[in-house]
Amino acid sequence: MKRAIAGAVLAGGQSRRFGRPKAFALHEGAPFFTWSVAALDPIADELYIVSHPSLVDEFRRQTDIPVLLDVERCRGCGPLAGLYTVMEQSRADWVFVLPCDMPYMRREVTERLASYIDPMFDAIVPLHGVRPEPLVALYHRRLRSVIAELLDAGERRMISLIDRARVRYVDAQQLAADETVWRNVNTEGEYR
Numbered sequence: 409m410k411r412a413i414a415g416a417v418l419a420g421g422q423s424r425r426f427g428r429p430k431a432f433a434l435h436e437g438a439p440f441f442t443w444s445v446a447a448l449d450p451i452a453d454e455l456y457i458v459s460h461p462s463l464v465d466e467f468r469r470q471t472d473i474p475v476l477l478d479v480e481r482c483r484g485c486g487p488l489a490g491l492y493t494v495m496e497q498s499r500a501d502w503v504f505v506l507p508c509d510m511p512y513m514r515r516e517v518t519e520r521l522a523s524y525i526d527p528m529f530d531a532i533v534p535l536h537g538v539r540p541e542p543l544v545a546l547y548h549r550r551l552r553s554v555i556a557e558l559l560d561a562g563e564r565r566m567i568s569l570i571d572r573a574r575v576r577y578v579d580a581q582q583l584a585a586d587e588t589v590w591r592n593v594n595t596e597g598e599y600r
């Protein structure tokens with residue numbers, strides 16, 4: 409049975425290390441966030457950008473995709489708050505998150521990861537050796553109450569959610585032969 413997927417581009421970070429909003433930096437002539445959108449679009453039944461009030465006007469100038477703001481009680485609390493926000497707004501069974509700073513990510517990878525959806529699990533997460541990649545992952549909406557608990561307890565790390573979920577790990581090498589797709593950009597130096 410087909411399961412509804414909400415795609416969520418996480419773009420509510422402060423880009424402190426980068427020095428300006430990463431989402432709008434250009435890669436091959438197109439803003440970073442558009443590469444995440446393109447990777448999610450083929451598999452998502454709904455698509456959102458989850459961001460911060462300071463970036464909304466610029467997103468609205470650049471795209472028609474709905475921009476959600478992190479829930480007020482936890483604005484700027486990190487990606488976990490962004491994931492929770494989408495679960496609050498959408499009825500989709502699964503939320504597929506991607507960060508806005510992975511411009512090499514490709515639809516082949518997201519399609520392959522989504523093919524591992526299994527209702528027996530709460531999360532579908534790539535694994536590099538022993539290191540999970542929780543920002544490129546699918547989360548079932550049944551985790552919403554767990555996330556609320558974590559946020560209420562002041563917990564911000566995605567890994568804390570992984571610890572509480574039944575996770576289906578997928579070997580990152582099965583998802584992409586080319587490791588470049590996992591590259592994210594944090595600093596101006598990495599960008600250059």
Ligand SMILES: Nc1nc2c(ncn2[C@@H]2O[C@H](COP(=O)(O)OP(=O)(O)OP(=O)(O)O)[C@@H](O)[C@H]2O)c(=O)[nH]1
Nearest residue numbers: 419420421422423424425484485486487490507508
């Ligand atoms: N919606 C939402 N997304 C976030 C939040 N914090 C980080 N993100 C996103 O999560 C991804 C990874 O963020 P990081 O690179 O760790 O943090 P950053 O704030 O963007 O950058 P630094 O300030 O340099 O740490 C990026 O796509 C961010 O935009 C948040 O509070 N809310």
